[in-house]
Amino acid sequence: MRTFLIRRLLAAIPLIIFVTFFTKAMLVLSPGNFLDELRLKPNISHDYLERMEQKYHLDSRNVFERYWYWLKPAMRGDLGDSFVTAAPVTALIGNRLLNTLMLTGAALIFSWALAIPLGVLAGVYRNRWVDKLCSFISFFGLSIPSVFFSLLLILFAAKTGWFPAGGIHDQINWDYMNGWQRFMATLWHLVLPTIVLGTLGMAQYMRQMRSEMIETLSQDYIRTARAKGLSQRRIIFRHALGNAINPLVTLFGLSLAYLLAGALLTEYIFAWPGLGSLVYEALRDKDEPLVMAAVTMLVVMLVIGNLIADLLLAIIDPRIRLE
Amino acid sequence: MADRRTLEEARREEAAERALEAQPIVMERAPGEAVVETLPTAAPDRVAAVDETTLPRPARGRSPSQIIWMKLRRNRTAMLGLCILIALYLAAVLAGFIAPYKYDDADHELPFHPPMFARIHFFDEQGKLSRPFVYGIAPVAGEHAVYNEDRTKRYPLRLFIKGSPYHILWLIRSDVHLFGVDQPGRFFLFGADIVGQDIFSRILYGAQVSLSIGILGILISMIIGMIVGGIAGYFGGVTDFLLMRGVEALLAVPSLYFILIMRQMFGTGLSSMQLYLIIVIILAFNGWATEARVIRGMVLSLKEQEYVLAARALGFTDTRIIIRHILPNTLSFVIVTATLSVPFYILGEVALSFLGVGIQEPEASWGNMLSAAQSPRYLSDFPWMLASGVFIFIAVMAWNFLGDGLRDATDPRTLSE
Numbered sequence: 001m002r003t004f005l006i007r008r009l010l011a012a013i014p015l016i017i018f019v020t021f022f023t024k025a026m027l028v029l030s031p032g033n034f035l036d037e038l039r040l041k042p043n044i045s046h047d048y049l050e051r052m053e054q055k056y057h058l059d060s061r062n063v064f065e066r067y068w069y070w071l072k073p074a075m076r077g078d079l080g081d082s083f084v085t086a087a088p089v090t091a092l093i094g095n096r097l098l099n100t101l102m103l104t105g106a107a108l109i110f111s112w113a114l115a116i117p118l119g120v121l122a123g124v125y126r127n128r129w130v131d132k133l134c135s136f137i138s139f140f141g142l143s144i145p146s147v148f149f150s151l152l153l154i155l156f157a158a159k160t161g162w163f164p165a166g167g168i169h170d171q172i173n174w175d176y177m178n179g180w181q182r183f184m185a186t187l188w189h190l191v192l193p194t195i196v197l198g199t200l201g202m203a204q205y206m207r208q209m210r211s212e213m214i215e216t217l218s219q220d221y222i223r224t225a226r227a228k229g230l231s232q233r234r235i236i237f238r239h240a241l242g243n244a245i246n247p248l249v250t251l252f253g254l255s256l257a258y259l260l261a262g263a264l265l266t267e268y269i270f271a272w273p274g275l276g277s278l279v280y281e282a283l284r285d286k287d288e289p290l291v292m293a294a295v296t297m298l299v300v301m302l303v304i305g306n307l308i309a310d311l312l313l314a315i316i317d318p319r320i321r322l323e
Numbered sequence: 324m325a326d327r328r329t330l331e332e333a334r335r336e337e338a339a340e341r342a343l344e345a346q347p348i349v350m351e352r353a354p355g356e357a358v359v360e361t362l363p364t365a366a367p368d369r370v371a372a373v374d375e376t377t378l379p380r381p382a383r384g385r386s387p388s389q390i391i392w393m394k395l396r397r398n399r400t401a402m403l404g405l406c407i408l409i410a411l412y413l414a415a416v417l418a419g420f421i422a423p424y425k426y427d428d429a430d431h432e433l434p435f436h437p438p439m440f441a442r443i444h445f446f447d448e449q450g451k452l453s454r455p456f457v458y459g460i461a462p463v464a465g466e467h468a469v470y471n472e473d474r475t476k477r478y479p480l481r482l483f484i485k486g487s488p489y490h491i492l493w494l495i496r497s498d499v500h501l502f503g504v505d506q507p508g509r510f511f512l513f514g515a516d517i518v519g520q521d522i523f524s525r526i527l528y529g530a531q532v533s534l535s536i537g538i539l540g541i542l543i544s545m546i547i548g549m550i551v552g553g554i555a556g557y558f559g560g561v562t563d564f565l566l567m568r569g570v571e572a573l574l575a576v577p578s579l580y581f582i583l584i585m586r587q588m589f590g591t592g593l594s595s596m597q598l599y600l601i602i603v604i605i606l607a608f609n610g611w612a613t614e615a616r617v618i619r620g621m622v623l624s625l626k627e628q629e630y631v632l633a634a635r636a637l638g639f640t641d642t643r644i645i646i647r648h649i650l651p652n653t654l655s656f657v658i659v660t661a662t663l664s665v666p667f668y669i670l671g672e673v674a675l676s677f678l679g680v681g682i683q684e685p686e687a688s689w690g691n692m693l694s695a696a697q698s699p700r701y702l703s704d705f706p707w708m709l710a711s712g713v714f715i716f717i718a719v720m721a722w723n724f725l726g727d728g729l730r731d732a733t734d735p736r737t738l739s740e
Binding site for chain 2: 014015018019022023026027029030031032139142143144145146147148151152154155157158159165166258261262264265268269276279280283291295298299302
């Protein structure tokens with residue numbers, strides 16, 4: 001177990017280096033830098049610009065050199081200050097990271113909570129109306145573009161006024177709310193983005209769950225259980241479900257990257273202040289330290305997520321041993 | 324460690340197999356182990372043998388591609404997908420002819436004019452049946468984007484009407500449009516956008532961009548994927564290790580972040596043609612890794628087959644063996660994955676254009692048309708701005724239908740059905 005963890009974390013290092021280097025390279029190679037816009041403003045002193053340029057080596061076009069200037073302090077845990085706000089990037093990212101975790105977590109819960117029961121139902125009542133309905137839902141979920149879906153939901157929210165059209169909480173009343181009200185307000189804002197982000201995953205999991213269920217139910221040991229006279233409910237929940245669910249956990253690990261990519265668009269559309277919209281804004285402003293830090297966090301999150309998926313799989317599937 | 328599968332490997336293999344789902348290709352095989360199953364096109368003689376024993380008499384002598392086509396034709400959703408796709412791509416090619424206006428033909432007096440398909444009249448004022456016509460448009464004074472029908476002017480809908488000149492595939496020049504109304508009347512089938520451009524026409528022109536990016540993107544990434552996968556699988560060893568670690572790193576980054584960061588490199592202020600090419604390149608660069616990994620797995624098993632040994636014994640070069648003998652055998656699988664991944668490219672363009680770093684106005688693409696509908700106020704007042712979203716949905720669904728059908732059709736396990 002410990003060797004497994006250590007090995008996995010060591011294996012993550014080249015990945016982090018690859019991704020951050022790629023990001024840095026793209027940023028260095030892109031035309032212009034953060035200072036271009038400041039140069040146009042008359043109230044910014046020439047001295048300041050020079051100092052910034054010196055401090056961040058913005059004049060250097062050597063990718064390796066620039067990467068090294070980022071990596072050296074980063075290895076000590078210093079990810080630098082944002083160009084735009086001059087605050088340490090870690091302070092800027094912390095909250096955003098939590099928001100993204102909240103959104104993706106909610107989306108995961110949404111997709112699992114719907115996909116497993118529906119998938120089981122569809123698998124058990126194969127080719128009946130439940131199955132047809134489920135296959136319709138999953139085709140819909142797989143095909144609807146998240147951008148379009150979000151806009152439809154915002155349209156729905158704007159027409160009915162039942163849900164907020166964007167943001168993470170009420171800006172005006174937030175200061176006067178107690179803890180419970182704040183929680184409810186955030187939850188309320190979370191509903192639509194969660195539906196958008198969770199739908200694709202739900203469709204995939206549901207399909208997978210259905211086919212796993214069908215396959216498991218055709219196995220010999222299920223027939224044995226039937227022959228023993230066990231009830232249908234006991235067969236499905238005690239005997240079939242546990243085995244059918246394994247591949248879903250594998251799929252969960254693989255879908256993390258998709259989930260985070262989808263979160264970027266969803267956050268942007270719903271004005272959700274998460275990591276995705278942060279990266280988008282930072283890229284637009286050419287705020288290099290912020291982009292780098294956010295991307296690093298992203299990869300770390302992915303590595304941890306995959307690790308959790310593997311551990312989960314080892315817990316529920318006794319055939320798998322971690323080494 | 325060498326002979327025990329670690330969790331990671333098990334997971335990876337299982338995942339790849341899941342991705343293949345119905346494709347019974349054994350991903351990694353120790354040299355010398357027997358090759359059990361291949362795709363129908365992989366070994367024609369084997370498929371023929373299956374034919375003779377299991378298929379009913381009339382099927383005898385059919386080629387694998389005929390069998391696939393036969394099975395595909397029986398799949399109703401797949402055929403529906405295929406028909407929709409043919410219609411959509413045809414409409415994109417003939418956009419100039421079908422669209423009554425050019426994509427940037429704006430009437431600044433008529434922003435957000437509502438769709439007119441409900442305002443086509445078949446009866447005149449006396450209640451007599453006449454040829455379909457629309458009334459003139461009368462903006463309500465002092466109000467933004469509110470319009471009445473101007474009953475004094477009638478514009479009959481005409482077929483094959485003369486209008487602005489256009490090209491079809493850079494070849495045919497014409498100015499005859501499928502339908503439209505005479506000047507100065509305006510006919511907004513799906514309504515107008517913020518500057519009074521016809522949304523229906525823009526959807527057709529946008530289809531040219533959005534749909535062709537799908538095809539072009541998948542072609543490029545398939546070529547890269549086949550080259551890299553072929554090399555990694557055929558040569559193995561250090562080459563394989565290095566290439567595959569690179570592929571895994573690429574796959575680990577969430578695609579949209581990757582795409583946005585890469586887009587950053589090209590900066591702004593580009594012409595529309597440059598932007599188009601850049602989007603294709605970025606999407607293809609992001610997409611090839613998936614294909615490369617799976618093709619490598621197939622090549623690993625194919626290279627152990629006798630015909631490769633025979634080719635080697637004949638003294639063919641490695642390049643020739645890979646290109647002429649191994650890669651063609653992965654083709655049926657490649658076509659299935661390609662079909663299933665086209666939506667990724669279409670949606671990639673939509674995402675980029677939606678985020679404002681893709682195709683720019685006045686050029687039309689399905690993504691930037693949706694982007695124009697972003698604000699909640701516009702959305703609730705002028706919901707027809709979402710029309711392009713419906714088309715994205717239809718196109719993605721059609722590709723998924725066709726891809727699923729193809730996957731089932733190429734599945735050797737269903738060959739006997």
